[in-house]
Amino acid sequence: MRSKALTLALIWAAHGALAQDGPLSAIDWLSDSVTPPVVAPAPDIPESAAPELVTVAPLDGPVLDAAGLLPPSMTGLPKTLWGSSSRADLAALIRSERADTLPAVQSLLYTLLLAELAPPQGEGADGTLLLARLDKLLALGALDQAQALLERAGPTHPELFRRWFDVSLLTGQEDRACAAMRAAPDIAPTFQARIFCLARGGDWNAAALSLETGRTLGYITAQQDAILTRFLVPELDEGATPLPIPNRPSPLVFRMFEAIGEPLPTATAPLAFAQADLRPTAGWKAQLEAAERLGRSGAIPANRLLGIYTERRPAASGGVWDRVAAVQKLDVAILSGDAAQVAMALPGAWQAMQAAELEVPFASLYGARLAQMDLPPAQKSRAFRMGLLSDTYExxxxxxxxxxxxxxxxxxxxxxDLGGLTPPNDLARAVLDGFSTPTLSEPMQARLNDGRLGEAILVAIDLITDGSRGDLSDVSEALAVLRHLGLEDTARRSALELLILERRG
Known part of the structure; x- marks a missing residue:
């Protein structure tokens, strides 16, 4: 056992990466669940003057960076969208995109993250772009989408398995993750992951021996030792002082704290951890707050948010309970078909959704039905704006x-069609300019001329996000780029959201 543990320790200490030209990930809360691959150093002195052996690989093998869930027939994007862009530049742009952007822009970003696209031309496909896409999905809390993409690519490489393992932990599928780890001989678990999975499998003696070996070899820190010991010996919890809360817990640590009866709060944790509160074992208030956070990032559909909102009657008042009550009141009024009841319930529900920045999911649920009702003028105007935030806006x-x-x-x-119109304010003027014939900046025009269309879209997403809070000329350029590339629906929806949602800081 000591020999095997020593081997694991040495492998764990080795450095390796899926992509050798940059950092492994911008997600610094991932578990150290598996060891990186061992990269054998090249000998300094050649053993022979003969030519080196040439390593060959099949040309039709899987290309990691090309993995996706949405084919071009669904996205409408050309297979060669990335063109000749630098893989590193694309990865940096993807990782830098913010979650707090317009829902229409957010939806476009999801499409890019999940699309089947050829890797950038003229560069080897080593998985850098796939890792960046996966890490952005994790940052958005979109664990279902990330898991599906990982399974499409095949999580057999340590850096991909590491992400798949953590997604499984946060969605309550840790037994499946541990079984996959045991079944994959090329995946070498670290001490923490090995101990956790041995215990989950009921082999407590082997888990305890692994912990002792890790201590002896110095590969278990004092903090790790404390949580692992409590995890393996639950009796120590009786009357014991609660463990200090880690500053940046990994999903593995998160699940062990939960197992020892000291669950960690998710409200201030990275967005992906909110998915853990959607499990049936979580309380309703925790589910509501998690669903709102994930609804804002577009990680869960509006119907799931509504299902949690209408699960039961509010237990109290204030905060999230007031939003639940307002949505339930409107939902009942719409189902009754009584326009008078709807007119009374709509203002409160709309204000509640504005406070939570959930207007677009709300509008997608009710916008079309409200547009068909005979409401008083004030509420008819509100329903019109809501309807413009829905799929049936046109x-x-x-x-x-x-x-x-x-x-x-x-x-x-x-x-x-904005021909002949006078814009009512400065933001509307920026929208009008974007829908007319604006002059694009030289860098943007160069991207379009060079066929770096995906890069142009990512920059446009950034421009429209930051431009709405500052330089409105950026908004005009972003809208113009989207329309130039045939993304008319995204351009219109983005413009409508800018004008209706007032996301300006």
Whole structure:
């Protein structure tokens, strides 16, 4: 056992990477669950003057960076979207995109992250781009999407398995993750992961021996020793002082704290940890707060958010309970078909969703139905704006009679025809400029001329996010790029969200 443990320790200490030209990940909370691959050093002195052996590989093997869930027939994006862009530049752009952006832009980002696309031309496909896409999905809390992408690519490499293992831990599938680890001879677990999985499999003696070996070899820190000991010997919890909360717990540490009866809060943890609170074992309030966080990032669909909102009657008042009550009141009113009840419930529900920045999921659920109801003028105007945030925005705009200049402008944006209009404010002017014939910056024009279309889209996403808070000319350029590339629906929805949601800082 000591010999085997020593071998594991030495492997764990070795340095390796899936991609050799940059950091492994921007996600610093991933578990150290598996050891990196061993990279054997090249000998300093040649043993022979004969030519070196040439390593060959099949040309039709899987290309990690090309892995995706959405084929071009679904996304409408060309297979060669990345063009000749630098793989490292694309990875940096993907990792830098923010979660707090417009929902329409967020949706486009998800499409890029999940699309089947050829790797950048002229560069080897070593998985750098796939890791960046996966890490962005994890940062957005989109664990279901990340897990599906990992399983499509095949999580057989340590850096991919590491992410798959952590996703499984956060979604309550740790037994499946441990079984996969045992079944994969090329995956070498670290001491923490080995001890955890041995205990989950019921082999407590082997888990305890591994812990002792890790201590002896100095590969278990004092903090790790404390949590692992409590995890293996639950009797120590009786009357013991609670363990200090780690500053940046990994999913593995998170699950062990939960197992010893000291669950860690997720409200201030990275967004991916909120998924753990969607499990049936979590309390309703924790589920509600997690669903709202994940709803804002687009990680869960609106119907799932609604299902949690309407699960039962509010247990108290204030905060999330007031939002639950407001949504339930409107839901009942719409189901009844009583326009008077809807008119009374709509203002409170809309204000609650504005406070939570969940207007778009809310509108996708109710916008189309509200547009068909005979509401008083004030509520009809509110329902019109909600409808423009839904999938049927173009139909709703066509059937609405504008009551003021802003409604006239919104109606024109939804239909993609702003000719002859006078914008009602500066933001509307930026939108108008983006829908006319703006002059693109030299770097952006160069990207388009060189066929670096994916890079242009990623930069446009950044421009529209930051431009709405500062330089409105960036908004114009971003909208123009989206329209130039045929992303008309995203351009219109982004413009409508800018004008209706007032996301300006």
């Amino acid at each position: 139909t709703i705009a066509r059937n609405h009679e504008p009551q003021n200049r802003m409604e006239t402008f919104l109606r024109a944006v939804a239909q993609g």
